[in-house]
Structure formats: structure tokens, C-alpha cells
Amino acid sequence: MSFSVAVCNSPVFSPSSSLFCNKASNIYPAHETLTVSLSHLNPPASSPSAASPASPFCLRLQKPPPKLGFRSSSGPGGVLKRKRPTRLDIPVAPPVGIAAPMSDAAAVNTETPREEYYREVEREGDGYSVYCKRGRREAMEDRFSAITNLKGDPKQAIFGVYDGHGGSKAAEFAAKNLCNNILSEIVGERNESKIEEAVKRGYLTTDSEFLNEKDVKGGSCCVTAMISDGNLVVANAGDCRAVLSVGGFAEALTSDHRPSRDDERNRIESSGGYVDTFHSVWRVQGSLAVSRGIGDTHFKQWIIAEPETKIIRINSQHEFLILASDGLWDKVSNQEAVDIARPFCIGTDQKQKALLACKKLVDLSVSRGSLDDISVMLIPLGCFF
The missing domain is CATH 3.60.40.10 (PPM-type phosphatase domain)
Structure with missing residues (x-):
């Protein structure tokens, strides 16, 4: 002899929509800001240098913290640049096939x-x-x-x-x-x-x-x-x-x-269970697709x-x-x-x-x-x- x-x-994972809907004020700390003058759009009567942070013609942008890997060049018209992230070491899966x-x-x-x-x-x-x-x-x-x-x-x-x-x-x-x-x-x-x-x-x-x-x-x-x-x-x-x-x-x-069978569904329901559909599949207790x-x-x-x-x-x-x-x-x-x-x-x-x-x-x-x-x-x- x-x-x-x-x-x-397989669970289906849906990332929280809040990750994509946060305001800028929630992303970076508020203790550092950059001020960009918009006076050229509607010049005030006084000198441009008189513009204050409270002026309706100024937009206050928050300065990204250094720890996130950003840096800005000095002087007017500075450009924000992103540092290259550190290389990640991803473990290799065992061979298959x-x-x-x-x-x-x-x-x-x-x-x-x-x-x-x-x-x-x-x-x-x-x-x-x-x-x-x-x-x-x-x-x-x-x-x-x-x-x-x-x-x-x-x-x-x-x-x-x-x-x-x-x-x-x-x-x-x-x-x-x-x-x-x-x-x-x-x-x-x-x-x-x-x-x-x-x-x-x-x-x-x-x-x-x-x-x-x-x-x-x-x-x-x-x-x-x-x-x-x-x-x-x-x-x-x-x-x-x-x-x-x-x-x-x-x-x-x-x-x-399968719980879609009438006799199986009746048996399950008569014993106190329930049969429902999830993603168009009949399931016992909303979970198992077999009975x-x-x-x-x-x-x-x-x-x-x-x-x-x-x-x-x-x-x-x-x-x-x-x-x-x-x-x-x-x-x-x-x-x-x-x-x-x-x-x-x-x-x-x-x-x-x-x-x-x-x-x-x-x-x-x-x-x-x-x-x-x-x-x-x-x-x-x-x-x-």
C-alpha cells in the first residue's frame, strides 16, 4: 500500500480619506512661516515695504520643517527643494515557482x-x-x-x-x-x-x-x-x-x-444563524461562503x-x-x-x-x-x- x-x-483596505483632506495648517507646524507679497496684484497707496502680515494682500505660507527633508534657498524667489529619501532595504521573498x-x-x-x-x-x-x-x-x-x-x-x-x-x-x-x-x-x-x-x-x-x-x-x-x-x-x-x-x-x-442553496440556508437559519450577501457572494454570518x-x-x-x-x-x-x-x-x-x-x-x-x-x-x-x-x-x- x-x-x-x-x-x-482578502481583506480590502481603504486608506482614510482624511489623509488626503487635511488642510495645510495640519501638515506643518505653525511656528515658522514664509510671507509672500501680492502687492503687485493691487498696489497700495503707500510704499510696498509698508505691507504688513495683516494686509489683505499678503498670503502667509507655512515653512516646512527641516526634519521632513526640505530646504529653501535664501533670498527672494527662493525655491523649495526635496532631498532624496534614504534608500530602503526591502527583504527578498523566498523563491517560488x-x-x-x-x-x-x-x-x-x-x-x-x-x-x-x-x-x-x-x-x-x-x-x-x-x-x-x-x-x-x-x-x-x-x-x-x-x-x-x-x-x-x-x-x-x-x-x-x-x-x-x-x-x-x-x-x-x-x-x-x-x-x-x-x-x-x-x-x-x-x-x-x-x-x-x-x-x-x-x-x-x-x-x-x-x-x-x-x-x-x-x-x-x-x-x-x-x-x-x-x-x-x-x-x-x-x-x-x-x-x-x-x-x-x-x-x-x-x-x-453553499449558503445560496435553499436547503442549506434553511438549515442555517433554523439553527439561529443568518445568510447574507457580501460583494455579491452569499455568506454564513456574513463571513463564510461555504456551509x-x-x-x-x-x-x-x-x-x-x-x-x-x-x-x-x-x-x-x-x-x-x-x-x-x-x-x-x-x-x-x-x-x-x-x-x-x-x-x-x-x-x-x-x-x-x-x-x-x-x-x-x-x-x-x-x-x-x-x-x-x-x-x-x-x-x-x-x-x-
């Missing part, structure tokens, strides 16, 4: 130096390919996991994609524990209803374990897919999505958990970890499965994703071509303006029949 876990990650090292045999060490700065992560494993690209955030918040060759059987595996928010801790925890918790609960189960209950317990157990961790923060959306005994068991909590290609036609196996997931301790009354599960029997018409975070689905439709990936995921050399398909899907989302982390996993199903 091989196991891998990989690391894959390289792929994180990974291993088939064991979980990636999450303490790898500067791992959080990796911009791209790609992976080709037994029966799957995955490509992740960091968005505008400083750290990658997406994660993925894969456990293949279950019980020594190459036709059994379980996969997951996790989209963190408020940090990467919840996604990282889910990537390390969720699939194992599902497997622990599902041992020996054959009945579909019992399998669904086992998957549910796996999600709830992972959520409970994470909330018991020290210094927990943030949450994670999750989508998992288990292939066992010819069955495909897909579950999700949040807006990571699973899409199946059935003879070239896209079939969504999950439904996004289910792992973590989110401060919203746990409304953000539940209970998944929705679907079980199907796979056959030759089921070509490949796409698991992806909303960084893809917000910009690329289900059918578009299948149409782009299908030429790469059927026929020979599926393993190498599937990774190219992942990259093409990510690049398409980026080209359409996605600023989010994007993770795409492709699972050709032919090897699991």
Missing part, C-alpha cells in the same frame, strides 16, 4: 523549509495524477491525499482533495487523517446505507479530532472518492466537487454546499462536517473522475472540464497524459481570472475495473 499526502494554499518534492512511499514532511511558498505541486501516482497551483495568497491552502493498493489490491484506492480557508491547518489535517478514518469505519461493510453511514462517521470523526487540536483555526472543504470492489463511493463537505466522465458526458457526483466543511470552530453551530455521499457501480462507460477545488469550478464548467481532459485520459499512456490534462484545466481557470488556489486530480477508471 502506498500513501501520499501533498502540500498544494518550483515543485515541492514528494515521495510515493510516505507522507510529505510538512516541515520542509519554505514549503508553504511553493507555487506549484504536481504528482503522478498509481492510478491518478494531480496538479496544484497557488493563487494570490502568500501560502498554499489546498492539499490532496491518495492511498492506493489497498489490502494489496491495485484495484482499490481512496483519494481526496481539500480546500482550506483561514489558513492551511484544517486542509493539512484532513489530508493526513480523513481517508484513514473513512477506511477504519468502513471495514467489512457491504450494504450501501451502512457504507454511507461509515463515510459520515469518518468525516465527523476527523472534524472532532481537528477541533480538539491545539491552536486550531480555519476550516477546509473536502471531497473524497473511494474505489472498492467495483464501487465508486464519493462524498463531499463544502464546494470541492467530483465530476465523472460517462462516455464523454459530464456527470456531477457531488453538490456544492459545510471540516473545522471552523467559531461557526460550528452552522458549518457542519456531515457529508453527502453517492455510490455507483463503475463500468466501461465510466472513463475518468475529476476531483477539484472551487478554484477550478468557479471558472470552468463540468462539461468543459470533461471535454478538455478526455483526449488525455482515454487510450494509451494515460498516466503521463492525465497530468497534462490537469495542467491544461488549471491554466484555463487562471486565464479566466481565477485568483484562488487551484487543485485538480484526474483518476482514469479503466485500471480499476
Whole structure:
């Protein structure tokens, strides 16, 4: 059995308008002033030298303090000059744009130096390919996991994609524990209803374990897919999505958990919460744009970890499965994703071509303006029949 876990990650600041509306008297101290005579505009009867500071034909300008780096030349008609500011030493950010090292045999060490700065992560494993690209955030918040060759059987595996928010801790925890918790609960189960209950317990157990961790923060959306005994068991909590290609036609196996869904909004409001829009996005308590997931301790009354599960029997018409975070689905439709990936995921050399398909899907989302982390996993199903 091989196991891998990989690391894959805005407030709007408006400066105070008072910075731009202060009067000149508030900018410089009033103890030094310059007097400029305007007598040439309307000469008084007496000598120009008789003009006083109180004259209506004089404009009193405040002299900038020396500490601001200004100096004036002496004599009439002096010109104010600005000194060149001191050079600032800006620290150089860690290098980005390289792929994180990974291993088939064991979980990636999450303490790898500067791992959080990796911009791209790609992976080709037994029966799957995955490509992740960091968005505008400083750290990658997406994660993925894969456990293949279950019980020594190459036709059994379980996969997951996790989209963190408020940090990467919840996604990282889910990537390390969720699939194992599902497997622990599902041992020996054959009945579909019992399998669904086992998957549910796996999600709830992972959520409970994470909330018991020290210094927990943030949450994670999750989508998992288990292939066992010819069955495909897909579950999700949040807006990571699973899409199946059935003879070239896209079939969504999950439904996004967002507060814009009527049933999710009713559930939240019936438990004392509220749903509102912010920047045209429906949000729970005016904050979270998803209504289910792992973590989110401060919203746990409304953000539940209970998944929705679907079980199907796979056959030759089921070509490949796409698991992806909303960084893809917000910009690329289900059918578009299948149409782009299908030429790469059927026929020979599926393993190498599937990774190219992942990259093409990510690049398409980026080209359409996605600023989010994007993770795409492709699972050709032919090897699991």
C-alpha cells in the first residue's frame, strides 16, 4: 500500500480619506512661516515695504520643517527643494515557482523549509495524477491525499482533495487523517446505507479530532472518492466537487454546499444563524461562503462536517473522475472540464497524459481570472475495473 499526502494554499483596505483632506495648517507646524507679497496684484497707496502680515494682500505660507527633508534657498524667489529619501532595504521573498518534492512511499514532511511558498505541486501516482497551483495568497491552502493498493489490491484506492480557508491547518489535517478514518469505519461493510453511514462517521470523526487540536483555526472543504470492489463511493463537505466522465458526458457526483442553496440556508437559519450577501457572494454570518466543511470552530453551530455521499457501480462507460477545488469550478464548467481532459485520459499512456490534462484545466481557470488556489486530480477508471 502506498500513501501520499501533498502540500498544494482578502481583506480590502481603504486608506482614510482624511489623509488626503487635511488642510495645510495640519501638515506643518505653525511656528515658522514664509510671507509672500501680492502687492503687485493691487498696489497700495503707500510704499510696498509698508505691507504688513495683516494686509489683505499678503498670503502667509507655512515653512516646512527641516526634519521632513526640505530646504529653501535664501533670498527672494527662493525655491523649495526635496532631498532624496534614504534608500530602503526591502527583504527578498523566498523563491517560488518550483515543485515541492514528494515521495510515493510516505507522507510529505510538512516541515520542509519554505514549503508553504511553493507555487506549484504536481504528482503522478498509481492510478491518478494531480496538479496544484497557488493563487494570490502568500501560502498554499489546498492539499490532496491518495492511498492506493489497498489490502494489496491495485484495484482499490481512496483519494481526496481539500480546500482550506483561514489558513492551511484544517486542509493539512484532513489530508493526513480523513481517508484513514473513512477506511477504519468502513471495514467489512457491504450494504450501501451502512457504507454511507461509515463515510459520515469518518468525516465527523476527523472534524472532532481537528477541533480538539491545539491552536486550531480555519476550516477546509473536502471531497473524497473511494474505489472498492467495483464501487465508486464519493462524498463531499463544502464546494470541492467530483465530476465523472460517462462516455464523454459530464456527470456531477457531488453538490456544492453553499449558503445560496435553499436547503442549506434553511438549515442555517433554523439553527439561529443568518445568510447574507457580501460583494455579491452569499455568506454564513456574513463571513463564510461555504456551509459545510471540516473545522471552523467559531461557526460550528452552522458549518457542519456531515457529508453527502453517492455510490455507483463503475463500468466501461465510466472513463475518468475529476476531483477539484472551487478554484477550478468557479471558472470552468463540468462539461468543459470533461471535454478538455478526455483526449488525455482515454487510450494509451494515460498516466503521463492525465497530468497534462490537469495542467491544461488549471491554466484555463487562471486565464479566466481565477485568483484562488487551484487543485485538480484526474483518476482514469479503466485500471480499476
